[in-house]
Amino acid sequence: MKGLRIICLAAVVLGLSIAVSAQEENGWCLHKQMYVVPAPAKVVIDGKLDDWDMSGAIESYVMPETKENQNAKFALMYDSEALYIGLIVRDPTPLKNQRAPETEGDMGWDGDALQFRLCVDAAQGYPVTDAAWLKEHNNSLVHLTMWNYTDRQEPVLVVQTGMDYKSTPGSEKFGVIPKDKFQAKYLMADDKRGYTLEYRIP
Numbered sequence: 001m002k003g004l005r006i007i008c009l010a011a012v013v014l015g016l017s018i019a020v021s022a023q024e025e026n027g028w029c030l031h032k033q034m035y036v037v038p039a040p041a042k043v044v045i046d047g048k049l050d051d052w053d054m055s056g057a058i059e060s061y062v063m064p065e066t067k068e069n070q071n072a073k074f075a076l077m078y079d080s081e082a083l084y085i086g087l088i089v090r091d092p093t094p095l096k097n098q099r100a101p102e103t104e105g106d107m108g109w110d111g112d113a114l115q116f117r118l119c120v121d122a123a124q125g126y127p128v129t130d131a132a133w134l135k136e137h138n139n140s141l142v143h144l145t146m147w148n149y150t151d152r153q154e155p156v157l158v159v160q161t162g163m164d165y166k167s168t169p170g171s172e173k174f175g176v177i178p179k180d181k182f183q184a185k186y187l188m189a190d191d192k193r194g195y196t197l198e199y200r201i202p
Helices: none
Strands: 018-021 033-035 058-061 071-078 083-090 114-119 140-151 154-161 182-187 194-202
Touching: 033 071, 083 114, 140 194, 154 182, 154 194
Parallel strands: none
Antiparallel strands: 018 033, 058 071, 071 083, 083 194, 114 140, 140 154, 182 194
């Protein structure tokens, strides 16, 4: 979504709240926290969120004047095996990202993409402080970048750690996660003015 940073989050542990910096003058970060809710017994990764518990979803937008045409509803769920990330996006030019993961996997943010940041070490406190983010390298700070590579209609997941964006063990170049290690689906809206995404990340 051009011009819209969908959400900026710092999570301590699954099942607990997620801190979001508040900027009430616009819709980027309206929420101080959100909740990761338990997933229903069976979730099908098909790009439809009709089998989701959306009770913890939060909304983000650029400004009230464009909210109807440019916004995102963001939800998280978990079970004993995976984190689920779901997004409903309204966007007049949806799913435009031509950054090939094998050659530009570090540039996926430069197009329609979702960047989600979390801390996987509860000992660092809540909320995570600037000092924790800005350490020389903090392995507990994890960046997930997700996009649909337009040319192949291929969901991409990049996982990096620390503010120096180091690749994670088991990933490919740039921190690209192999396609057989996660499930994801993007689905264009019927009116072609938005989309949904759904990720299941073990």
